[in-house]
Amino acid sequence: MTDTKGGFLSVEDDPWNKSMSTGTSANSSTAEQKPAHISATEWERLQVRKKLEKNKAGPFEPGLSVLADPTTRKRCRECGSVEIDFVWEEVFRCAVCNPCKEKYPEKYSLLTKTECKEDYLLTDPELKDQELLPHLSKPNPHKSHWHDMMLFLRYQVEDYAFNHKWGSAEALDAEFERREAEKKRRKEAKFKEKLLDLKRKTRTEAFRRNNAMAGAGEGGSRPAKFGDAIGGRERHVHEWGRAVENEDGMTVKKCVSCGMEVEELEL
Ligand SMILES: [Zn+2]
Ligand SMILES: [Zn+2]
Incomplete structure (x- = not known):
């Protein structure tokens, strides 16, 4: 167990997942008091784990933990290998091996929350709903005080976005275009x-x-009207000077006779 000092336990360090991949339960404790060497977070995790184990719930459900049985053993959905990623199996309910993940990035690449929002027009509530779309939590590699990164599996995001939320890839495109317009x-x-x-x-x-x-x-006998000649009867026609840049950085030109300034807009 490595303590990252950032309050995070990486997925690899999670004893829960260790038990998933090896079938051992080395960390299950029978003591009711928290041993001094275990952190409070870890202790809490162990208590939950113990309860699940006792109730044969969650990962301890029979059939999931029976890794040795060749008939029930999970295999890669692409190539049939038994060397699947058990973290993915647990988090995404997706049995796939590492080589196949690499081989089919259009299905198995991970998307950040931002990508899901921008590219698939999904919302925060949808992305926070683990039932709807499971995600891996990874500590932010650069900013340990930031929220964990939420990573989603591409084919699951696409299935949800295309088939459940928008109806089709074309419908998503149409919605994207509509929003851009x-x-x-x-x-x-x-x-x-x-x-x-x-x-x-x-x-x-x-x-x-x-x-x-x-x-x-x-x-002050009469108020002048816009366009009146100054001090005379004739209608004033502006005589615009050269366009110059004023102190605000705007391009302006000034009438040489009345001093009126107009901003020139670049259209
Ligand atoms: Zn495979
Ligand atoms: Zn003028």
Whole structure:
């Protein structure tokens, strides 16, 4: 038993799985008091294990533990080898040998929770439901204080996503496309809103400027209208200067006669 000091017991170290692969029960204790050399977590695990063993439940169910019997012995679902991965057998209920895992990555590669969410549009509640989709818990290799990584078996994820959740691979694709289109639509709507805002702002700014100038020129007798000539009767036509970058990093151009600034948008 190696203590990773991160509060994790790796799958390989789990005595539960050891008992699955060798059929021994070396760790089953008869003492009711926790021996000093066993951690509290480990003690709790052993108690649960003892109970299951006593009730012939879980992995101690007859038929699962009878590894020696050639008729009931689990074999690789691909090649029939008896050298299956017992951790996978227990966690995923999938009997497969290591060479076959390598040989058929389209079935037996492991997917992270993020991949399941992004590629198969599955949700957190679905992924946390062990009955729906079993997963292996692996300590995060880089960040020991992070949550354990949840790893899912590809063919099980695909079966659930295609056949139970979305109906087919095509239906999943369609849903994916729909969401992408929706994202794009929302982004465009946001951009249009921003553009409209800018137009409003520019108009208000021009009005304020004209108003102030008209007020100064005519003693505030009449409010200037947008587009009014400054201090005169004629309609003002802006004379735009060269586009320059202002301090906010926006490209702006300024009317040389009234000073109005407009932002230039790259569309
Ligand atoms: Zn095999
Ligand atoms: Zn102008």
